[in-house]
Amino acid sequence: MGRTPPHPEVSQFDLQQVLEALVDPVRRSIVAQLDASDADIPCGGFDIPVSKSTATHHFNVLREAGLIRQHYVGTSRMNSLRRAEMDEVFPGLLDALTRQPAKKT
Amino acid sequence: MGRTPPHPEVSQFDLQQVLEALVDPVRRSIVAQLDASDADIPCGGFDIPVSKSTATHHFNVLREAGLIRQHYVGTSRMNSLRRAEMDEVFPGLLDALTRQPAKKT
DNA sequence: ACCAAAGTACGACCGATGTCAAACTTCGAC
Protein backbone atom coordinates (compact mmCIF):
# COMPACT_ATOMS: atom_id res chain seq x y z
CA MET A 1 0.00 0.00 0.00
CA GLY A 2 3.01 2.21 -0.11
CA ARG A 3 2.05 3.45 -3.55
CA THR A 4 1.35 7.09 -3.98
CA PRO A 5 -2.28 7.52 -4.97
CA PRO A 6 -3.18 9.43 -8.17
CA HIS A 7 -3.41 13.20 -8.01
CA PRO A 8 -5.15 15.33 -10.62
CA GLU A 9 -3.11 17.86 -12.53
CA VAL A 10 -3.88 21.52 -12.24
CA SER A 11 -5.32 21.48 -15.74
CA GLN A 12 -7.89 18.95 -14.61
CA PHE A 13 -9.21 20.90 -11.67
CA ASP A 14 -12.97 21.17 -11.89
CA LEU A 15 -15.01 23.76 -10.04
CA GLN A 16 -17.97 21.47 -9.56
CA GLN A 17 -15.80 18.79 -8.02
CA VAL A 18 -14.00 21.26 -5.80
CA LEU A 19 -17.27 22.68 -4.52
CA GLU A 20 -18.66 19.24 -3.85
CA ALA A 21 -15.54 18.53 -1.83
CA LEU A 22 -15.74 21.77 0.12
CA VAL A 23 -19.44 21.66 0.90
CA ASP A 24 -18.91 19.00 3.54
CA PRO A 25 -18.14 20.54 6.95
CA VAL A 26 -15.74 17.76 7.91
CA ARG A 27 -13.74 18.26 4.74
CA ARG A 28 -13.74 22.04 5.15
CA SER A 29 -12.42 21.47 8.63
CA ILE A 30 -9.61 19.34 7.26
CA VAL A 31 -8.74 22.04 4.75
CA ALA A 32 -8.85 24.68 7.45
CA GLN A 33 -6.53 22.68 9.71
CA LEU A 34 -4.10 22.17 6.87
CA ASP A 35 -4.26 25.84 5.99
CA ALA A 36 -3.48 26.78 9.56
CA SER A 37 -0.54 24.41 9.76
CA ASP A 38 2.90 24.95 8.34
CA ALA A 39 3.73 21.26 8.32
CA ASP A 40 2.16 18.23 6.71
CA ILE A 41 -0.37 16.34 8.83
CA PRO A 42 -0.97 12.58 8.91
CA CYS A 43 -4.53 11.35 8.44
CA GLY A 44 -4.73 10.46 12.09
CA GLY A 45 -3.57 13.88 13.16
CA PHE A 46 -6.75 15.78 12.41
CA ASP A 47 -9.43 16.75 14.85
CA ILE A 48 -12.50 15.37 13.11
CA PRO A 49 -15.53 13.60 14.59
CA VAL A 50 -15.72 10.58 12.30
CA SER A 51 -14.43 7.03 12.18
CA LYS A 52 -11.22 6.08 10.42
CA SER A 53 -12.98 4.59 7.43
CA THR A 54 -15.07 7.71 6.98
CA ALA A 55 -11.93 9.79 7.30
CA THR A 56 -10.29 7.79 4.52
CA HIS A 57 -13.28 8.56 2.34
CA HIS A 58 -13.02 12.31 3.02
CA PHE A 59 -9.31 12.35 2.24
CA ASN A 60 -9.97 10.57 -1.03
CA VAL A 61 -12.57 13.14 -2.02
CA LEU A 62 -10.23 15.99 -1.19
CA ARG A 63 -7.33 14.44 -3.07
CA GLU A 64 -9.38 13.62 -6.14
CA ALA A 65 -10.63 17.19 -6.26
CA GLY A 66 -7.03 18.39 -6.15
CA LEU A 67 -7.32 20.11 -2.80
CA ILE A 68 -4.72 18.05 -0.99
CA ARG A 69 -1.58 16.15 -1.82
CA GLN A 70 -0.79 12.88 -0.10
CA HIS A 71 2.33 10.82 0.30
CA TYR A 72 3.39 8.05 2.59
CA VAL A 73 5.95 8.34 5.31
CA GLY A 74 6.30 4.95 6.88
CA THR A 75 2.84 3.78 7.74
CA SER A 76 1.46 7.29 7.92
CA ARG A 77 -0.16 9.12 5.05
CA MET A 78 0.87 12.73 5.12
CA ASN A 79 -1.38 15.46 3.81
CA SER A 80 -0.67 18.93 2.53
CA LEU A 81 -2.85 21.61 1.03
CA ARG A 82 -2.36 22.41 -2.65
CA ARG A 83 -2.89 26.06 -1.90
CA ALA A 84 -0.93 27.71 -4.64
CA GLU A 85 -2.34 25.45 -7.32
CA MET A 86 -5.90 26.00 -6.18
CA ASP A 87 -5.35 29.74 -6.01
CA GLU A 88 -4.02 29.64 -9.52
CA VAL A 89 -7.15 27.99 -10.91
CA PHE A 90 -9.79 29.39 -8.57
CA PRO A 91 -8.38 32.62 -7.21
CA GLY A 92 -10.06 33.80 -4.06
CA LEU A 93 -11.98 30.62 -3.40
CA LEU A 94 -9.91 29.17 -0.58
CA ASP A 95 -9.39 32.63 0.81
CA ALA A 96 -13.12 33.11 1.02
CA LEU A 97 -13.65 29.80 2.72
CA THR A 98 -10.77 29.60 5.15
CA ARG A 99 -11.44 33.12 6.30
CA GLN A 100 -13.64 31.48 8.90
CA PRO A 101 -16.80 33.50 9.45
CA ALA A 102 -17.23 34.14 13.15
CA LYS A 103 -20.52 32.44 13.83
CA LYS A 104 -22.33 35.00 15.96
CA THR A 105 -25.21 34.39 18.35
CA MET B 1 -50.04 34.78 -3.23
CA GLY B 2 -48.80 38.27 -3.68
CA ARG B 3 -47.10 38.07 -0.33
CA THR B 4 -43.39 38.70 -0.21
CA PRO B 5 -41.62 35.57 1.04
CA PRO B 6 -39.25 35.80 4.03
CA HIS B 7 -35.65 36.83 3.40
CA PRO B 8 -32.81 36.27 5.87
CA GLU B 9 -30.99 39.28 7.23
CA VAL B 10 -27.32 39.73 6.54
CA SER B 11 -26.55 38.81 10.14
CA GLN B 12 -28.13 35.43 9.57
CA PHE B 13 -26.10 34.48 6.54
CA ASP B 14 -24.52 31.07 7.07
CA LEU B 15 -21.55 29.79 5.09
CA GLN B 16 -22.71 26.20 5.18
CA GLN B 17 -26.10 27.14 3.81
CA VAL B 18 -24.61 29.38 1.13
CA LEU B 19 -22.27 26.63 -0.02
CA GLU B 20 -25.06 24.10 -0.11
CA ALA B 21 -26.98 26.51 -2.29
CA LEU B 22 -24.06 27.16 -4.62
CA VAL B 23 -22.94 23.59 -5.05
CA ASP B 24 -25.84 22.85 -7.37
CA PRO B 25 -25.00 23.67 -11.01
CA VAL B 26 -28.51 24.84 -11.80
CA ARG B 27 -28.45 27.28 -8.93
CA ARG B 28 -24.96 28.50 -9.80
CA SER B 29 -26.27 29.10 -13.29
CA ILE B 30 -29.12 31.18 -11.91
CA VAL B 31 -26.68 33.20 -9.86
CA ALA B 32 -24.42 33.65 -12.87
CA GLN B 33 -27.27 34.83 -15.05
CA LEU B 34 -28.36 37.31 -12.40
CA ASP B 35 -24.80 38.50 -11.99
CA ALA B 36 -24.52 39.10 -15.71
CA SER B 37 -27.78 41.00 -15.87
CA ASP B 38 -28.35 44.58 -14.86
CA ALA B 39 -32.10 44.11 -14.44
CA ASP B 40 -34.24 41.84 -12.31
CA ILE B 41 -35.29 38.56 -13.92
CA PRO B 42 -38.61 36.73 -13.47
CA CYS B 43 -38.47 33.05 -12.51
CA GLY B 44 -39.57 32.09 -15.99
CA GLY B 45 -36.87 34.19 -17.58
CA PHE B 46 -33.94 31.96 -16.80
CA ASP B 47 -32.29 29.49 -19.09
CA ILE B 48 -32.36 26.38 -16.93
CA PRO B 49 -33.06 22.76 -17.88
CA VAL B 50 -35.61 21.88 -15.20
CA SER B 51 -39.36 21.88 -14.73
CA LYS B 52 -41.23 24.77 -13.15
CA SER B 53 -41.71 23.01 -9.85
CA THR B 54 -38.03 22.19 -9.63
CA ALA B 55 -37.21 25.78 -10.50
CA THR B 56 -39.39 26.98 -7.64
CA HIS B 57 -37.43 24.73 -5.32
CA HIS B 58 -34.11 26.16 -6.50
CA PHE B 59 -35.30 29.74 -6.08
CA ASN B 60 -36.43 28.94 -2.56
CA VAL B 61 -33.04 27.51 -1.68
CA LEU B 62 -31.26 30.54 -3.08
CA ARG B 63 -33.56 32.97 -1.28
CA GLU B 64 -33.33 31.16 2.04
CA ALA B 65 -29.56 31.21 1.82
CA GLY B 66 -29.69 34.96 1.23
CA LEU B 67 -28.30 34.85 -2.27
CA ILE B 68 -31.28 36.35 -4.03
CA ARG B 69 -34.08 38.77 -3.24
CA GLN B 70 -37.56 38.15 -4.61
CA HIS B 71 -40.62 40.34 -5.03
CA TYR B 72 -43.81 40.08 -7.02
CA VAL B 73 -44.68 42.21 -10.01
CA GLY B 74 -48.11 41.17 -11.15
CA THR B 75 -48.05 37.44 -11.48
CA SER B 76 -44.30 37.33 -12.01
CA ARG B 77 -41.78 36.83 -9.27
CA MET B 78 -38.78 39.00 -9.91
CA ASN B 79 -35.31 37.97 -8.77
CA SER B 80 -32.20 39.97 -8.00
CA LEU B 81 -28.79 39.03 -6.67
CA ARG B 82 -27.90 40.22 -3.17
CA ARG B 83 -24.37 40.84 -4.33
CA ALA B 84 -23.28 43.60 -2.02
CA GLU B 85 -24.64 41.87 1.05
CA MET B 86 -22.98 38.58 0.16
CA ASP B 87 -19.70 40.33 -0.54
CA GLU B 88 -19.94 41.98 2.83
CA VAL B 89 -20.28 38.69 4.70
CA PHE B 90 -18.25 36.39 2.43
CA PRO B 91 -15.84 38.61 0.55
CA GLY B 92 -14.45 37.04 -2.57
CA LEU B 93 -16.80 34.11 -2.63
CA LEU B 94 -19.13 35.17 -5.41
CA ASP B 95 -16.21 36.64 -7.30
CA ALA B 96 -14.48 33.28 -7.22
CA LEU B 97 -17.57 31.47 -8.42
CA THR B 98 -18.98 33.78 -11.06
CA ARG B 99 -15.55 34.18 -12.59
CA GLN B 100 -16.58 31.21 -14.69
CA PRO B 101 -13.65 28.93 -15.36
CA ALA B 102 -13.35 28.28 -19.08
CA LYS B 103 -13.83 24.53 -19.24
CA LYS B 104 -11.08 23.47 -21.61
CA THR B 105 -10.97 20.26 -23.63
C1' DA C 1 -67.15 36.68 -15.38
C1' DC C 2 -63.76 33.84 -17.66
C1' DC C 3 -59.48 32.30 -19.11
C1' DA C 4 -54.61 31.94 -19.66
C1' DA C 5 -50.09 32.81 -17.66
C1' DA C 6 -46.90 32.38 -13.77
C1' DG C 7 -45.78 30.16 -9.86
C1' DT C 8 -46.59 27.23 -5.67
C1' DA C 9 -47.66 23.08 -2.94
C1' DC C 10 -47.69 18.34 -2.41
C1' DG C 11 -46.29 13.71 -3.01
C1' DA C 12 -43.51 10.34 -4.93
C1' DC C 13 -39.31 8.55 -6.64
C1' DC C 14 -34.48 7.66 -6.87
C1' DG C 15 -29.77 8.17 -7.04
C1' DA C 16 -25.97 10.09 -4.38
C1' DT C 17 -23.52 10.60 -0.26
C1' DG C 18 -22.02 10.35 4.63
C1' DT C 19 -21.65 7.04 8.05
C1' DC C 20 -20.03 2.91 10.46
C1' DA C 21 -18.20 -1.86 11.62
C1' DA C 22 -15.42 -5.55 10.48
C1' DA C 23 -11.85 -7.66 8.05
C1' DC C 24 -7.65 -6.88 5.74
C1' DT C 25 -2.92 -4.90 4.41
C1' DT C 26 1.51 -2.53 5.29
C1' DC C 27 5.09 -0.95 7.63
C1' DG C 28 8.13 -0.22 11.60
C1' DA C 29 9.77 -1.64 16.04
C1' DC C 30 11.29 -4.96 19.18
Next chain:
DNA sequence: GTCGAAGTTTGACATCGGTCGTACTTTGGT
Protein backbone atom coordinates in the same frame (compact mmCIF):
# COMPACT_ATOMS: atom_id res chain seq x y z
C1' DG D 1 9.04 -13.12 12.94
C1' DT D 2 5.55 -11.05 15.75
C1' DC D 3 2.91 -7.43 17.15
C1' DG D 4 0.76 -3.01 17.07
C1' DA D 5 -0.17 1.29 14.73
C1' DA D 6 -2.08 3.46 10.66
C1' DG D 7 -4.99 3.25 6.88
C1' DT D 8 -7.79 0.89 3.32
C1' DT D 9 -11.52 -1.86 1.50
C1' DT D 10 -15.88 -3.65 1.36
C1' DG D 11 -20.60 -3.87 2.28
C1' DA D 12 -24.64 -2.21 4.47
C1' DC D 13 -27.57 1.37 5.91
C1' DA D 14 -29.99 5.79 6.32
C1' DT D 15 -30.79 10.17 4.92
C1' DC D 16 -30.98 13.88 1.94
C1' DG D 17 -31.66 16.42 -2.17
C1' DG D 18 -32.96 17.03 -7.03
C1' DT D 19 -36.44 15.79 -10.07
C1' DC D 20 -41.04 15.49 -11.95
C1' DG D 21 -46.28 15.52 -12.57
C1' DT D 22 -50.52 17.03 -11.03
C1' DA D 23 -53.48 19.93 -8.79
C1' DC D 24 -54.04 24.43 -6.95
C1' DT D 25 -53.83 29.72 -6.44
C1' DT D 26 -53.32 34.26 -7.84
C1' DT D 27 -53.27 37.90 -11.10
C1' DG D 28 -54.11 40.43 -15.32
C1' DG D 29 -56.47 40.86 -19.66
C1' DT D 30 -60.50 40.60 -22.49
